[in-house]
Amino acid sequence: MTNFETLRDKYACPCDESTMYEPFLLPVKAEGMKVWFDGDPEPYIDLVLGYSSNNFGHNHPLLVKAAQDAAAKIAQIHSFHTKDKLLLSQYLADKVSKEQPYNVYFDIGGTSVVASAIRLCRSYTKKRYIVCFDGAYHGASQLGASVTDDGFIDKAQYVINNVSDFVIRLPFPGKHTDVTTDDSIRQLEEAIQNNDVAGVIVEPVQGANGFIFPEDDFLPRLREVTESNEVMLIMDEIQVGLGRIGHFFAYQKWGIVPDIVVLSKSLSGGFYPLSAIIARPQLFNSVSSNATAFQSTFNNNPLGINIALKVMEFIENENCLENSMVKGETLLHKLSFLEDSPYISNLRGEGLAIAFDMTEKNAPNQPSKKYAKKLKDVALDEHLIIYSCGRNGDVIKLAPSLMIEDKDIEFIVNKLKIVLEKAGLI
Numbered sequence: 001m002t003n004f005e006t007l008r009d010k011y012a013c014p015c016d017e018s019t020m021y022e023p024f025l026l027p028v029k030a031e032g033m034k035v036w037f038d039g040d041p042e043p044y045i046d047l048v049l050g051y052s053s054n055n056f057g058h059n060h061p062l063l064v065k066a067a068q069d070a071a072a073k074i075a076q077i078h079s080f081h082t083k084d085k086l087l088l089s090q091y092l093a094d095k096v097s098k099e100q101p102y103n104v105y106f107d108i109g110g111t112s113v114v115a116s117a118i119r120l121c122r123s124y125t126k127k128r129y130i131v132c133f134d135g136a137y138h139g140a141s142q143l144g145a146s147v148t149d150d151g152f153i154d155k156a157q158y159v160i161n162n163v164s165d166f167v168i169r170l171p172f173p174g175k176h177t178d179v180t181t182d183d184s185i186r187q188l189e190e191a192i193q194n195n196d197v198a199g200v201i202v203e204p205v206q207g208a209n210g211f212i213f214p215e216d217d218f219l220p221r222l223r224e225v226t227e228s229n230e231v232m233l234i235m236d237e238i239q240v241g242l243g244r245i246g247h248f249f250a251y252q253k254w255g256i257v258p259d260i261v262v263l264s265k266s267l268s269g270g271f272y273p274l275s276a277i278i279a280r281p282q283l284f285n286s287v288s289s290n291a292t293a294f295q296s297t298f299n300n301n302p303l304g305i306n307i308a309l310k311v312m313e314f315i316e317n318e319n320c321l322e323n324s325m326v327k328g329e330t331l332l333h334k335l336s337f338l339e340d341s342p343y344i345s346n347l348r349g350e351g352l353a354i355a356f357d358m359t360e361k362n363a364p365n366q367p368s369k370k371y372a373k374k375l376k377d378v379a380l381d382e383h384l385i386i387y388s389c390g391r392n393g394d395v396i397k398l399a400p401s402l403m404i405e406d407k408d409i410e411f412i413v414n415k416l417k418i419v420l421e422k423a424g425l426i
């Protein structure tokens, strides 16, 4: 019989995220929030869901059918517009604004559209600097890494690198931090005055940093300052877009309209790594037409795009946004017992983006990576998949399926009670 652990030790890349969980588990089947691992008949409940790339749960039958139909239709072709691509472009552009025009480009994976969005800002403004924020995660390629917080990426691993050139990092005024919108905006104004700033990239709610919601006046003021200084505003919706906080685009909660939106993860329901840049036409038009600016063999892929069109229908027909808001509120309310633990603070959330911080005992200001890991490990023993994240590794994030039902909520709440007790953290 094949020993997969031996195969891992001998052949697998030893420095990717497959090393995150111990013991060695091989997923073999998934459905909704349930995942089955090799040799264990009892399913696990997945509250990570591919870092929000499976927002509608694993393998929803309607989406499996959509993926099968898409594969049977046309899986890959290059250098042609397809009807689906034009329809999806129209759909996404209209979601950003019905009043102002936007163009759309489709690529693969989140990091690539972040990099292209940065290029667009520089190309249009003829300026160089990009402003980003502490705690931000925007990807791990050279350009993506340049605007990602050092807490998430060891930039020394890039060996020969220019990943931090022309980047200015400012504090993010999160609701549970001591940074205020005034601090952050004042520093932004100074940065714009003293440097040639092309764009600002921001996650409307920081994902990798542990669902950090901004102060409510932050995004509107960020929009004001960028607009009045002709600095482009990129909204990174890769993790929290498509319903995670109950809005199609999370930034819509604050009533603003950015110059560029980048999307990926659940855009094709987790069946294809489709990503998109939705940007004002003048940004795309600023790129020289000497050669195509965005080239990739699998860009505009018809398989991913066809599934994404069905995902858009699915979000509407299944009331995913409303479900996210309503069920999220119930779940958050039922999780209030977590705050009785002397090791937990800042239980927060909106929609189905829920998180809390693990701390030293009775010390809400002392983040504890150790207890976050302990909770994650005991949860795994109890067949609950969660993970610890944040710059300090102290945050536990819960990102259930937007299709979550009341019985799932009861199950998760009861399981977390058991986990907390078994971990000795209550």
Ligand SMILES: Cc1ncc(COP(=O)(O)O)c(C=O)c1O
Residues within 6 Å of the ligand: 051, 109, 110, 111, 112, 114, 137, 138, 139, 140, 203, 207, 208, 236, 237, 238, 239, 240, 264, 265
């Ligand atoms: C907000 C945000 N931007 C960009 C990325 C990078 O996307 P990818 O991992 O698909 O390259 C991520 C990934 O987690 C993300 O959360």
